[in-house]
Amino acid sequence: MRDFLNLAPLQSFTDHHFRNAFQEFMGDVDQFYAPYLKMNNDGTIKEGPKKDILPKNNPFEPVIPQLMACCPADFFIMADYIADLGYTEVNWNLGCPYPMVAKRDLGSGILNKPEKITHILDEVLPKTKLQVGIKMRMGYEDTNDILKILPELNAYPLTEIIVHARYGKQLYQGECDRHQFTNCIPLTNHRLTYNGDIRSVAEFRTLKTMFPEVNHWMIGREAIGNPFLFEMIQEDSEELPEDWRSVFESFLVQLLENHLSESDNQGNIFLKTKHYWEYFHAGVLKETGDYRRFKKLKNLDDYRTFLSDFV
Numbered sequence: 284m285r286d287f288l289n290l291a292p293l294q295s296f297t298d299h300h301f302r303n304a305f306q307e308f309m310g311d312v313d314q315f316y317a318p319y320l321k322m323n324n325d326g327t328i329k330e331g332p333k334k335d336i337l338p339k340n341n342p343f344e345p346v347i348p349q350l351m352a353c354c355p356a357d358f359f360i361m362a363d364y365i366a367d368l369g370y371t372e373v374n375w376n377l378g379c380p381y382p383m384v385a386k387r388d389l390g391s392g393i394l395n396k397p398e399k400i401t402h403i404l405d406e407v408l409p410k411t412k413l414q415v416g417i418k419m420r421m422g423y424e425d426t427n428d429i430l431k432i433l434p435e436l437n438a439y440p441l442t443e444i445i446v447h448a449r450y451g452k453q454l455y456q457g458e459c460d461r462h463q464f465t466n467c468i469p470l471t472n473h474r475l476t477y478n479g480d481i482r483s484v485a486e487f488r489t490l491k492t493m494f495p496e497v498n499h500w501m502i503g504r505e506a507i508g509n510p511f512l513f514e515m516i517q518e519d520s521e522e523l524p525e526d527w528r529s530v531f532e533s534f535l536v537q538l539l540e541n542h543l544s545e546s547d548n549q550g551n552i553f554l555k556t557k558h559y560w561e562y563f564h565a566g567v568l569k570e571t572g573d574y575r576r577f578k579k580l581k582n583l584d585d586y587r588t589f590l591s592d593f594v
């Protein structure tokens with residue numbers, strides 16, 4: 284059974300700058316997801332994510348946009364915008380853990396109110412032009428909400444259910460509840476994707492053994508930390524490709540250029556670059572001295588010089 288590997292949406296990281304650089308130099312991702320669209324208080328959609336999914340910003344493989352809504356009205360505003368751009372599918376975010384979001388029944392905050400989830404689906408699905416998939420955590424306060432939700436979702440024509448195997452209040456801490464994911468498998472008739480802490484080929488193999496019925500996987504933080512991971516998984520190799528440094532250099536140069544093509548705020552871009560490097564440092568550059576050298580850089584000019592000497 285072939286494995287399908289998806290790139291998770293990570294706000295501020297896997298935007299079109301990252302996705303496009305990734306698609307030029309990396310490979311083996313089957314499906315890209317864009318970070319969520321969200322409403323402003325004045326009833327308009329936030330500008331950043333709106334721009335991120337414009338077709339002109341996504342010239343390569345199609346992405347699936349995502350939205351976060353806790354009522355049908357907001358869902359429709361964002362879904363209409365997405366459909367008007369030509370997309371045919373949207374992913375509904377039921378996973379965002381941040382208290383400011385969750386307390387308004389957005390993201391994972393709605394998971395302990397299954398009647399609210401089904402109400403929104405009842406209202407939205409018959410009328411929207413888009414197909415709808417869901418990305419969810421297992422619950423808000425613990426990982427038990429999902430046991431109630433999955434059987435109810437069987438009644439709806441969803442494209443897929445992606446499960447990040449944590450609960451909302453955990454944020455990104457602690458372990459994934461993989462045992463509970465096993466319990467989820469027989470409860471759904473939808474395509475189920477596993478997400479959470481896939482950090483190495485060895486770990487992927489373990490997960491495949493734990494969930495032999497599953498062949499859709501989503502990778503988030505380690506996709507930034509080690510963008511070669513998809514290729515390594517597909518080749519079942521724990522080794523980085525031989526030419527990884529030169530490919531990674533090209534990727535980093537492209538990532539920088541993509542950011543510069545839309546903004547001349549060098550300070551901001553340098554700050555963003557530092558955030559990416561925290562992931563690289565924990566991932567592909569873990570055993571190299573690159574991060575030590577990177578930390579000494581003061582600005583983007585230094586960074587350009589540093590990249591020209593990277594390989």
Ligand SMILES: Cc1cc2nc3c(=O)[nH]c(=O)nc-3n(C[C@H](O)[C@H](O)[C@H](O)COP(=O)(O)O)c2cc1C
Pocket residue numbers: 291292293294295296317318319349376378379418447455478479480481501502503504505
């Ligand atoms: C900085 C950050 C931003 C994220 N943004 C989103 C988002 O926009 N939409 C979403 O569904 N999940 C978002 N996530 C969650 C990831 O998509 C993913 O579910 C989570 O990181 C677990 O997968 P991983 O262990 O492979 O990283 C975000 C996670 C992080 C760390």
